[in-house]
Amino acid sequence: MDIPTGFLPMLAPRLSPPTSAARWRVTALGGGHGLSASLQALRSLDAELTAVVTVADDGGSSGTLRQEFGVLPPGDLRMALAALCDDTEWGRTWADVMQHRFTTLPDSPGTMDQHALGNLLIVALWEMMGDPVDGLRWAGSLLGARGTVLPMSLAPLTIHGNVLTQLDGGGLSTRRIVGQSALAIAAQAGTVSDVTLEPEDAAGTPQALAALEAADWNILGPGSWYTSVLPHLLLPDVRRALEDSPARTLVTMNLQTHTTETNGMDAAAHLDLLGRYAPGLVIDAVLADPSSVEDESRFRAAAERLGARVFFDRVSVRSGEPVHDQLRLAAAYRDVFETFETTGS
Structure with a gap:
């Protein structure tokens, strides 16, 4: 689809390439609130960002749109785009617009109830462009997103x-x-x-695989371990790209280990799970908040089995809630990156 001429003045500043090279090229993998947290932190660094997003959601608004239109589930992609919006009036407004959910009247059929506006916008762009990657690029341009958002596969999983x-x-x-x-x-x-995953041999999105290859750092987590983090290791193309990439790999641990998906698993077991599903993947660094690790020696041993150095840092909000603080997490990422630059290992 040709770019509408009338849109050019509005979008030109956002479509222009950066004036200088970023210090780091970072690809963040995940989905949902976990990926959103890492992207909000990373966007404040001098980094060229790419988000590679899981496409296995089948619930809520995303599940309905996936079923009725035969498209990728847009919800996690929407959240990643919103997380990359600038902390400006434009960015904050469009992030809120993308996340807005409709609430229908009690006596209505409710067909639009709880649909996220951003999901509808993304699906509209996909229909108009005929290409999920191109549609997401246009959505990112509209929002002024500080990075690129890509699905891990072009096939719904x-x-x-x-x-x-x-x-x-x-x-x-x-x-x-x-x-x-x-x-x-x-x-x-x-x-x-x-x-x-089904289909188990689905192809990875070519642009996502290229981003993993070109990155300085590939980041897994935080997020729902089985449904947001692990799917990237279950897709053969993405797992191989991570294993073969010259980039360093960093795992960001969750602030809570005993979630509904990981009941009874401590922090060390989370790392062991990654090693079980991707034994060929070398992890260079693991970032964890000290409050989330029950047994430090066991955790360090699990990280060592993956080839990783452990970095402990307070990255939660001051209230103690299991929510990542954007600035603290950004500072922790920067410290990890700079430590490897300084030591070379």
């Missing part, structure tokens, strides 16, 4: 996983759960294992 639960009589039961939203619910009552 479905997560499968086993959930082991304890029966009332004391026995154990294993169920195979299909779908991200169903898996997140089932995980509340059991232990997740044997996670796979």
Whole structure:
């Protein structure tokens, strides 16, 4: 699709290339609130940013649009775009617009209830452009996003996983759960294992694979470990790109380890899970808030098995809530990057 002439004056400043090279090229992988947290931190650094976003969501507004239009689930992509908006009046306004959800009248059919406006905008651009990557580029230009947002695959993906639960009589039961939203619910009552993607041989988005290859740093996490972080290691193209990339790899730990998806798993078990699903991936650094690590020696041993150095830093908000502080996380990322520049290892 040709660029409408009338849009050029409005979008030209946002489509212009940066005037100078960024200090770091960073590719952040994930989805949902976790990826949003890392992007909000990274956008304040002197970095050229690319977000590679999981496309396995099948619930809520995203799930409805995916089912009715046969498109990629736009929700996590929308959140990444909103996170990359500048902290200006323009950026804050458009971030709020993208995140706005409609609330329909109680006596209405409710077909638009809780749809996010940003999801509808992204799907509209996809229909107009005929290309998900091009549509996201236009959305980013409109928002003035400080970076590029890409889907990990151009094929909508479905997560499968086993959930082991304890029966009332004391026995154990294993169920195979299909779908991200169903898996997140089932995980509340059991232990997740044997996670796979369908189609298992889906191709990675070429631009995303190129970004992983060209980066100085590739960052995994924070986020829902099984449904936002792990999918990038389950897709063969993305896993191989991470393994083969000359970039360093950093894992950002969650502030809470005992979530609905990872009940009973400590911080060390989170790292062991990455090693189990991607044994060929060398992790260079692991960043963790001290409050999230129950057993430091066990955690350091798990990081060492992955080849990683551990960096402890207070990255949560001062209130103590399990929420990343944008400035603290940005400073922690900068310290990790500079430490490797200084030491060379």
